[in-house]
Amino acid sequence: MKEIIIATKNKGKVKEFEALLTPLGYIVRSLLDYPNAIDVEETGTTFEENAILKADAIANTYQKLTIADDSGLAVDYLDGKPGVYSARYAGPEKDDIANINKVLKQLENVEKLEERSARFVCALALSIPGEKTKTVVGTCEGYISMMPIGENGFGYDPIFIVKGKEKTMACLTSEEKNEISHRAKALEKLKELIY
Template identity: 45%
Template sequence: MATRNNGKLKEIKNYLKDYSIVLKCLTDYPQIPEIKEIGETFYDNAFLKAKTVSRWTNLPTLADDSGLEIDYLGGKPGVYSSRWGKTDQERIKKVIQALQNTKEEERKAHFVCVMSLVTLEGGTFTTEGICTGKITLLPKGQSGFGYDPIFIPDGYNLTFSQLGPDIKNNISHRAMALRKMVRIIIDYYQLK
């Protein structure tokens, strides 16, 4: 898995616990340098990370790129979600400030996750997951990471942070993309 993000890794490992898939991450390969997310789309960044890490490790590699797109902000922060500030708190504060004078119905947003798998044979598989919802201006909850304390998914009255990992890992953008990718991996590698 082409990530050093512990929150993301924990989510994915939790989802894969019932499958015979061994997951290693970039912390297992400290010699691999930081991969700059220079793509203009989530797909570009996910593919770049998967391809780069696969070349370094000579292993099939799964990578994702994900982010929050807020309608009122024209899709921002989008592919820059993790770089919209130095810390989760800074990023959340920036979103809240940008939406400070908006009505609730103007704060529609969605999380996007694109996963890319690069195989040793040079094949590439890509999946996408989208979770729609809205932004709350009052951060709530302790679990999760990133924008979880301010994102309320459709059909719920609680933020991702308040819902906790069991529910979030079932309904999130990453869960949707990962569900599709697991089916591809099982079929491609003929796993049971």
């Protein structure tokens, strides 16, 4: 079996990657398995730039196949914000509840669902030492709910109503989410690059 490093310490993301990559014959590692891993600063202005920065740094450090993602929420009414700042939208603490509350506060006077359109975006970078880094992008369209609903998932999942499902991402099972999520769509594209 081949080993692959997912350049994240986010247990929720690791779980999603394991569900999608283990059946392909990969042993999935994360930065949680490398306690002394460097902390790569996300200085890019796009999801793709940040994913490349992380993938290249980790792949070059450990000389192993590495996937990094940068993902987040883009709300049309907020001109694409929180965007690349999704994890730390309400501050450097990366507090999911504070981030959700900030988005809901900014949309409190927007009552029509169609005006609350948004998407989850996931850029994945595949870095193989000595080769050019490749990227793919996946999106999941939806709307921002008026309040958090659901217990599953992480991040903005409780306020993201999936288009066509009419319930939030946090109300989906992990199996349902893995079929339609932005990360699943990006990973589906990435599978073609891995083979």
